[in-house]
Amino acid sequence: MHESILVYRHFRYLKWAVTLTVVAILAYVFHTPGEPANGGTWLGYTLGGIGAGLIFWLAWFGMRKRDYAKPTGKLEDWLSAHIYLGLSLIFIATLHSGFQFGWNVHTLAYVLMMLVIASGAFGLYAYIRYPRLMTDNRRGTTLDAMIVEMAEADREIRELAAKMSDEIRDLVFDAIDNTTIGGGVRRQLEPGRSGRTVAAIDKVRSAFASGARDQTETSRRLISLLTRKNELVVRARNDVMYKAMMDVWLYVHVPLSFALLVALVAHVIAVFFYW
Numbered sequence: 673m674h675e676s677i678l679v680y681r682h683f684r685y686l687k688w689a690v691t692l693t694v695v696a697i698l699a700y701v702f703h704t705p706g707e708p709a710n711g712g713t714w715l716g717y718t719l720g721g722i723g724a725g726l727i728f729w730l731a732w733f734g735m736r737k738r739d740y741a742k743p744t745g746k747l748e749d750w751l752s753a754h755i756y757l758g759l760s761l762i763f764i765a766t767l768h769s770g771f772q773f774g775w776n777v778h779t780l781a782y783v784l785m786m787l788v789i790a791s792g793a794f795g796l797y798a799y800i801r802y803p804r805l806m807t808d809n810r811r812g813t814t815l816d817a818m819i820v821e822m823a824e825a826d827r828e829i830r831e832l833a834a835k836m837s838d839e840i841r842d843l844v845f846d847a848i849d850n851t852t853i854g855g856g857v858r859r860q861l862e863p864g865r866s867g868r869t870v871a872a873i874d875k876v877r878s879a880f881a882s883g884a885r886d887q888t889e890t891s892r893r894l895i896s897l898l899t900r901k902n903e904l905v906v907r908a909r910n911d912v913m914y915k916a917m918m919d920v921w922l923y924v925h926v927p928l929s930f931a932l933l934v935a936l937v938a939h940v941i942a943v944f945f946y947w
């Protein structure tokens with residue numbers, strides 16, 4: 673997926689969403705309910721109905737998307753509509769509420785909706801931004817290939833480091849033993865860097881500068897290998913981060929969508945019950 677989703681069919685769904693929003697705003701402005709605007713006026717019910725209809729339809733998108741067995745309509749079509757109509761809900765639901773918020777299930781539904789929309793917006797951003805960064809970062813190889821190359825470099829680095837002073841050897845071994853790619857969610861979301869390998873490079877460099885002549889060649893080769901290894905670690909970690917960024921928002925978007933449906937049903941039951 674890329675920018676084409678947004679311009680899909682010459683912005684057809686953007687036009688629909690803008691039309692819906694403008695009509696809702698005009699209706700709200702010219703509406704004279706004889707009481708403060710709220711969800712219970714005829715316009716309130718209309719906007720609430722449209723909002724709830726949109727929310728159920730947007731949530732249905734998920735199930736439909738996964739139903740590859742019977743494709744009806746193009747996925748781009750759905751996603752483009754999902755994004756623009758999803759954004760229009762910000763206006764529809766806010767106008768529906770008449771800006772009346774409180775500590776109640778109505779406002780809970782509203783807050784959940786906003787969080788679903790915000791996570792969706794982040795997801796859209798991630799889908800547009802990260803695939804390209806990922807391709808550039810990979811430079812034609814794959815994460816697996818980077819890891820294999822790292823393991824090969826590590827083997828040679830260990831052999832060379834064993835010939836250096838104890839201090840350098842320990843530092844280099846420690847860097848190798850403690851450099852991991854991936855891990856928990858927090859770890860995966862961190863941008864690539866490799867502090868330990870860099871520290872090891874600095875140490876070998878300063879030892880190199882201060883002399884031990886018999887080790888000049890070894891030092892030079894060690895620095896070059898560590899530098900290559902460091903570059904691979906940073907790139908592999910970035911690769912993991914891009915992938916995680918493209919996944920993480922769905923863990924907010926989807927569960928909160930379901931929570932929203934529950935809160936929305938509760939909201940509608942509550943207003944009919946108390947009415």
Ligand code: HEM
Pocket residue numbers: 710711712716717719720721722723724727765768769770772773774776778779781782785936939940943
């Ligand atoms: C079938 C759809 C809906 C119906 C029938 C409906 C009905 C109502 C009614 C009657 C009120 C006024 C309640 C009162 O004044 O005590 C209200 C308020 C409200 N509704 Fe809805 N609603 C619907 C959909 C939605 C949706 C989709 C949202 C947002 C996710 C939403 C969020 C709110 C909020 C935030 C209020 C203001 C609560 C307050 O006064 O504290 N409603 N709704």
Ligand code: HEM
Pocket residue numbers: 727730731732733734735737751754755758759761785788789790791792793794795796799922925926929932
């Ligand atoms: C209240 C409004 C919304 C609801 C209930 C909703 C719900 C969902 C659901 C259930 C899925 C399926 C996810 C899956 O199972 O893979 C989905 C996907 C998606 N949503 Fe939303 N969404 C809403 C608003 C938005 C908005 C405003 C945006 C963007 C600005 C957005 C962006 C996306 C994207 C990009 C996907 C596709 C994920 C994929 O193809 O892997 N959503 N949404």
